[in-house]
Amino acid sequence: MVKRFAILLGLGYVSFTMIPVASALxxxxxxxxxxxxxxxxxxxxxVIMTIHRPNWEREMTIKAWTRGQxxxxxxxxxxxxxxxxxxxxxxxEMWMYNPKVNRIIKIPPSMMSQSWMxxxxxxxxxxxxxxxxxxxxxxxxxxxxxxxKKVYVIKSxxxxxxxxxxxMQKLVxxxxxxxxxxxxxDEELTLVKTMTAYEIGMLGGKLFPQKWKMHNVDEADRYTQxxxxxxxxxxxxxxxxxxxxxxxxxxx
Amino acid sequence: MSIDVKMAWRNIWxxxxxxxxxxxxxxxxxxxxxxxxxFQFGSYETMINTSVKIHTGHLQxxxxxxxxxxxxxxxxxxPQEIAHLLQTIPKIExxxxxxxxxxxxxxxxxTYGVAVTGIDPEREATVSRLKSSVREGEFLAESDKDxxxxxxxLAKNLHITPGDEVTLLGQGRDGSxxxxxxxxxxxxxxxxxxxxxxxxxxxxxxxxxxxxxxxxIHEAVIIVESLSDVDAIKRxxxxxxxxxxxDNPLTAVDWEELMPGLRQSIxxxxxxxxxxxxxxxxxxxxxxxxxxxMAIFERTKEFGVLMAIGTTPERLTKVLLIESMTMTSVxxxxxxxxxxxxxxxxxxxxxxxSGASDxxxxxxxxxxxxxxxxxxxxxxxxxxxxxxxxxxxxxxxxKIKKMRxxxxxxxx
Numbered sequence: 001m002v003k004r005f006a007i008l009l010g011l012g013y014v015s016f017t018m019i020p021v022a023s024a025l026x027x028x029x030x031x032x033x034x035x036x037x038x039x040x041x042x043x044x045x046x047v048i049m050t051i052h053r054p055n056w057e058r059e060m061t062i063k064a065w066t067r068g069q070x071x072x073x074x075x076x077x078x079x080x081x082x083x084x085x086x087x088x089x090x091x092x093e094m095w096m097y098n099p100k101v102n103r104i105i106k107i108p109p110s111m112m113s114q115s116w117m118x119x120x121x122x123x124x125x126x127x128x129x130x131x132x133x134x135x136x137x138x139x140x141x142x143x144x145x146x147x148x149k150k151v152y153v154i155k156s157x158x159x160x161x162x163x164x165x166x167x168m169q170k171l172v173x174x175x176x177x178x179x180x181x182x183x184x185x186d187e188e189l190t191l192v193k194t195m196t197a198y199e200i201g202m203l204g205g206k207l208f209p210q211k212w213k214m215h216n217v218d219e220a221d222r223y224t225q226x227x228x229x230x231x232x233x234x235x236x237x238x239x240x241x242x243x244x245x246x247x248x249x250x251x252x
Numbered sequence: 253m254s255i256d257v258k259m260a261w262r263n264i265w266x267x268x269x270x271x272x273x274x275x276x277x278x279x280x281x282x283x284x285x286x287x288x289x290x291f292q293f294g295s296y297e298t299m300i301n302t303s304v305k306i307h308t309g310h311l312q313x314x315x316x317x318x319x320x321x322x323x324x325x326x327x328x329x330x331p332q333e334i335a336h337l338l339q340t341i342p343k344i345e346x347x348x349x350x351x352x353x354x355x356x357x358x359x360x361x362x363t364y365g366v367a368v369t370g371i372d373p374e375r376e377a378t379v380s381r382l383k384s385s386v387r388e389g390e391f392l393a394e395s396d397k398d399x400x401x402x403x404x405x406l407a408k409n410l411h412i413t414p415g416d417e418v419t420l421l422g423q424g425r426d427g428s429x430x431x432x433x434x435x436x437x438x439x440x441x442x443x444x445x446x447x448x449x450x451x452x453x454x455x456x457x458x459x460x461x462x463x464x465x466x467x468x469i470h471e472a473v474i475i476v477e478s479l480s481d482v483d484a485i486k487r488x489x490x491x492x493x494x495x496x497x498x499d500n501p502l503t504a505v506d507w508e509e510l511m512p513g514l515r516q517s518i519x520x521x522x523x524x525x526x527x528x529x530x531x532x533x534x535x536x537x538x539x540x541x542x543x544x545x546m547a548i549f550e551r552t553k554e555f556g557v558l559m560a561i562g563t564t565p566e567r568l569t570k571v572l573l574i575e576s577m578t579m580t581s582v583x584x585x586x587x588x589x590x591x592x593x594x595x596x597x598x599x600x601x602x603x604x605x606s607g608a609s610d611x612x613x614x615x616x617x618x619x620x621x622x623x624x625x626x627x628x629x630x631x632x633x634x635x636x637x638x639x640x641x642x643x644x645x646x647x648x649x650x651k652i653k654k655m656r657x658x659x660x661x662x663x664x
Binding site (some may be wrong): 051056058076079081082085096098100101103105106107108110111114117118 | 325356358362363364365419421423426427428429431432433
């Protein structure tokens with residue numbers, strides 16, 4: 001384990017040009033800042049989610065509201081058959097709403113590792129998104145450049161006894177706080193899946209990647225891609241938006 | 253009767269009590285082997301036949317590699333063609349079609365993840381024991397829609413009883429969201445905890461509607477007349493499925509692939525059984541060895557005299573072997589006959605094992621086990637006894653060759 005770890009570390013240093021990291025800049029602060037830049041105080045977005053599989057592909061249009069690090073609400077707008085299905089995430093709990101049966105179902109803990117709506121995102125990826133800030137310790141691994149800007153590679157190891165899903169995460173954050181890549185490793189520190197951001201452009205009044213792609217290692221033809229159609233950052237969103245009543249309303 | 257045989261015969265009865273004890277030991281070991289082997293084979297067959305009747309069937313037909321991924325998209329799109337095919341194959345007792353999906357099930361209070369199975373109620377009853385394992389409420393009827401059978405442990409966890417409603421939420425074949433409300437019609441207890449804790453059954457038509465399946469199904473489940481037919485039917489099915497659709501053939505898989513755990517537990521049990529039998533045979537072999545060593549020590553003087561008057565050591569060895577083999581053959585034959593009789597008796601009556609049902613219910617065995625007498629179970633054990641005792645008797649018999657007549661005559 002230690003040996004493997006050392007090799008991994010070594011690899012990290014070889015692949016990224018070894019520039020002594022500015023120790024003044026705190027890795028924790030960078031991750032926090034990057035996360036906040038990504039999520040904003042609150043946001044309203046329309047996203048097309050493309051689930052790609054070797055022999056089929058499916059697209060869903062999702063409207064998403066997020067607030068702070070913890071609360072999110074998603075609605076499926078298209079295809080028409082699924083219109084009005086919603087997911088509410090509050091803290092670490094999740095509920096799903098289906099308009100056809102007009103019921104709200106709370107996702108049980110045992111189901112949190114299952115995929116969300118058949119995508120490559122698991123319920124945990126959504127529910128525990130802020131786990132990265134709370135449960136992990138961050139340290140610099142190296143730096144790189146991207147579009148002429150400096151990029152930090154950060155290794156995030158879980159704190160002892162933290163209730164985490166991943167054994168390690170690797171983050172690639174640009175100096176202007178744009179989140180470029182997030183890699184998920186299991187307990188044996190082997191890469192499981194990667195989320196990559198690209199097509200960085202102006203969105204919601206700031207530079208933001210328009211496409212996010214989540215795919216499992218070694219499966220190039222199985223991925224889930226998020227394409228931001230619109231994104232609006234807000235200073236705040238009302239409390240009553242992130243409630244079960246609001247989830248049931250199936251906002252149009 | 254040659255003189256050798258006569259001598260052997262007299263020697264056998266020189267000490268009748270010892271001889272009888274030896275024969276009894278051999279007979280008892282053989283008897284035990286015959287019965288235990290038959291019992292084991294019988295219990296395996298019972299185990300397999302009961303297990304396949306819980307859910308899996310002897311054989312299933314799926315889309316290629318369905319067993320590996322169990323994806324809802326891997327369907328058998330034309331079940332009617334399969335039905336026609338199955339009707340042409342003899343020795344198939346019954347078959348049914350099922351759909352399988354994974355969903356969330358939710359009562360007012362709780363939510364769990366479960367395997368949802370769409371079943372054809374009438375046909376299902378001929379293939380599996382589902383109908384008879386319904387403990388509360390009723391089995392599904394042909395005309396039922398939006399009704400469900402729920403496993404006992406799941407019902408307990410969800411706090412539901414027949415008549416209550418549960419919500420299902422999952423994903424359809426086309427990737428869309430599948431949701432419905434079904435009312436609980438019955439609660440079953442299959443004896444297998446995993447099934448009772450995490451499965452529900454709904455009518456196939458309802459299933460196809462909810463999960464956007466169209467006409468498609470996921471598995472065709474087949475029960476054949478006898479376990480020994482499984483291999484042949486599987487082979488002929490695979491050939492026919494291949495010719496039906498050469499590009500992307502459906503595949504038939506048997507119970508061993510469907511329940512690898514069952515096969516493994518049978519193998520493990522067989523190995524531990526074999527170790528026990530081996531120990532039994534070794535114990536018998538030592539008792540034989542002891543008898544014959546005694547016979548030689550006792551008769552050293554006699555052998556010396558016989559050799560002094562011109563009997564060759566080979567001849568004495570032969571006499572000794574005739575003695576030992578006569579005893580062993582009598583013993584093993586008696587063992588085979590008595591063992592077979594006992595086995596046949598229990599084969600028709602069965603052995604009540606309801607006392608051990610907790611342990612065995614995890615293998616799907618409830619009630620009675622019927623031993624199964626076959627040529628293998630009747631002959632192989634006693635044959636092993638025969639061979640091993642032969643070698644046990646050979647050692648003392650060969651010792652005679654080393655004897656010197658003069659010394660032997662002086663022995664006490």
